[in-house]
Amino acid sequence: MINRGEILETIEMIDQQHLDVRTVTxxxxxxxxxxxxxxxxxxxxxxxxxxxxxxxxxxVEEIEAEFGIPIVNKRISVTPxxxxxxxxxxxxxxxxxxxxxxxxxxxxxxxxxxxxxxVQKGMTPADERLIxxxxxxxxxxxLVCSSVNVGSTRAGINMDAVELMGRVIKETAxxxxxxxxxxxxxxxxxxNAVEDNPFMAGAFHGVSEPDRVINVGVSGPGVVHHALxxxxxxxxxxxxxxxxxxxxxxxxxxxxxxxxASRRLGVPFGIVDLSLAPTPAVGDSVARILEEMGLAVCGTxxxxxxxxxxxxxxxxxxxxxxxxxxxxxxAFIPVSEDEGMIAAARGGTxxxxxxxxxxxxxxVGLDMIAVPGSTGAATLSAIIADEAAIGMINSKTxxxxxxxxxxxxxxxxxxxxxxLGSAPVMAVHSESAAxxxxxxxxxxxxxxxxxx
Amino acid sequence: MKAIVTVIGKDRVGIIADVSQLLAQRGVNVLDxxxxxxxxxxxxxxxxxxxxxTIPFAELTSLLRAEGExxxxxxxxxxxxxxxxxxxx
Numbered sequence: 001m002i003n004r005g006e007i008l009e010t011i012e013m014i015d016q017q018h019l020d021v022r023t024v025t026x027x028x029x030x031x032x033x034x035x036x037x038x039x040x041x042x043x044x045x046x047x048x049x050x051x052x053x054x055x056x057x058x059x060v061e062e063i064e065a066e067f068g069i070p071i072v073n074k075r076i077s078v079t080p081x082x083x084x085x086x087x088x089x090x091x092x093x094x095x096x097x098x099x100x101x102x103x104x105x106x107x108x109x110x111x112x113x114x115x116x117x118x119v120q121k122g123m124t125p126a127d128e129r130l131i132x133x134x135x136x137x138x139x140x141x142x143l144v145c146s147s148v149n150v151g152s153t154r155a156g157i158n159m160d161a162v163e164l165m166g167r168v169i170k171e172t173a174x175x176x177x178x179x180x181x182x183x184x185x186x187x188x189x190x191x192n193a194v195e196d197n198p199f200m201a202g203a204f205h206g207v208s209e210p211d212r213v214i215n216v217g218v219s220g221p222g223v224v225h226h227a228l229x230x231x232x233x234x235x236x237x238x239x240x241x242x243x244x245x246x247x248x249x250x251x252x253x254x255x256x257x258x259x260x261a262s263r264r265l266g267v268p269f270g271i272v273d274l275s276l277a278p279t280p281a282v283g284d285s286v287a288r289i290l291e292e293m294g295l296a297v298c299g300t301x302x303x304x305x306x307x308x309x310x311x312x313x314x315x316x317x318x319x320x321x322x323x324x325x326x327x328x329x330x331a332f333i334p335v336s337e338d339e340g341m342i343a344a345a346r347g348g349t350x351x352x353x354x355x356x357x358x359x360x361x362x363x364v365g366l367d368m369i370a371v372p373g374s375t376g377a378a379t380l381s382a383i384i385a386d387e388a389a390i391g392m393i394n395s396k397t398x399x400x401x402x403x404x405x406x407x408x409x410x411x412x413x414x415x416x417x418x419x420l421g422s423a424p425v426m427a428v429h430s431e432s433a434a435x436x437x438x439x440x441x442x443x444x445x446x447x448x449x450x451x452x
Numbered sequence: 453m454k455a456i457v458t459v460i461g462k463d464r465v466g467i468i469a470d471v472s473q474l475l476a477q478r479g480v481n482v483l484d485x486x487x488x489x490x491x492x493x494x495x496x497x498x499x500x501x502x503x504x505x506t507i508p509f510a511e512l513t514s515l516l517r518a519e520g521e522x523x524x525x526x527x528x529x530x531x532x533x534x535x536x537x538x539x540x541x
Binding site: 002004006007008009010011061062065066067068069249252253255256 | 488530531
């Protein structure tokens, strides 16, 4: 029998250290829903999702009760809609977003992701129609998430798409101005997007995936933080080992949930995403882990090194705990969703430039960052270009989820509530990049030798 | 199916009796008990066989939680697999 200490340790992790499974996400292929008539295609999409994921919420809730593990979100990711809608006669694709939202409401899941286009090398007319539909789609639906991949290590960066996305983000913010630009919280711009990501807003079901799949994202910054408290003052070797052991335990729990969900639903298991996903709750922060390592405030000098260690140790610990690892796997640094990041940004220590540096060594990118409402589209595009360049050169996924908060300026805060938290508006550079962005074209793919 | 029942609460007379009775009424067999009292707090860990449980296991977990609240205790029932996964390779 497992000893009493181990059992109570697990219970303490769940009760006091916010250990949870962040999401069980069912990926569903919609490639068989293409139709010349948009109306018929939307009906097929609604039918396929509700048929495929009808039992998802009930099954996951059962697992939650039987294992005593909180499973925070149940989600659905679908084939990028630009591919599904391409055959249709629709002039804009808002109707597809509505079909996704209706299916979400019927299945009872928290989010559906995949109002997406992959345009790293070029845009088809369907890709462009989808991108131009994003502002209305996000304003007129509740919990549909959108993502656009604008670059990759193999293709380079599509600067026409980068330019367009700056304008799309502005328009999305203005159409959801009554909710602080909430639409932008559901929109991610990627470089090197992955096909099996269970996390929102960037989840979509890649074309190389099976018909249906179960992907699981774990969490656990609080558990790592707690474990590091016990090794205060010890050298970094000890810090790394401690994180690895904790990540192993957290991931084993995620693997168990994934296998159980897969078996009960009769849907193949895809991957576990080895993630440290924070929440706005006190004690569930990635920033506080970095501070526990000896930094006075997250964002000061040393933060990038601390994050690099954390990110790598999480992967090393987690990879042995799961039979299949994928997704974004690493520490997330969404500013508005992390209590410590919010405090560091409010205090002025954590700034956009430092966050950009941090994204070189951790999962994803500039995430859930509010910038002044007056920020121009070209500046947003330039921020996207910088972040995509980091991803392209370093062969990693990077993403940008910015909220140009309408009517707000540095010093103000946008409240989103729930997991999305509250975002202190952060300063951007005022000098223009408009001429740079207006060039358009493509930044060529980098070479892979002579690496320096 | 084996499960772990943990009971935490302020120590008093009859906690083991109360919890055992709740389990017996639903056909749950107790296989092993380990308990201690630390600073007036009673902590008990039971290994049980819920194979003969008369209600679905998910229902048993919420019933124990609710009964626990009534008795001033925190009672959890969790499938044993979660602890094996996290603490054994």
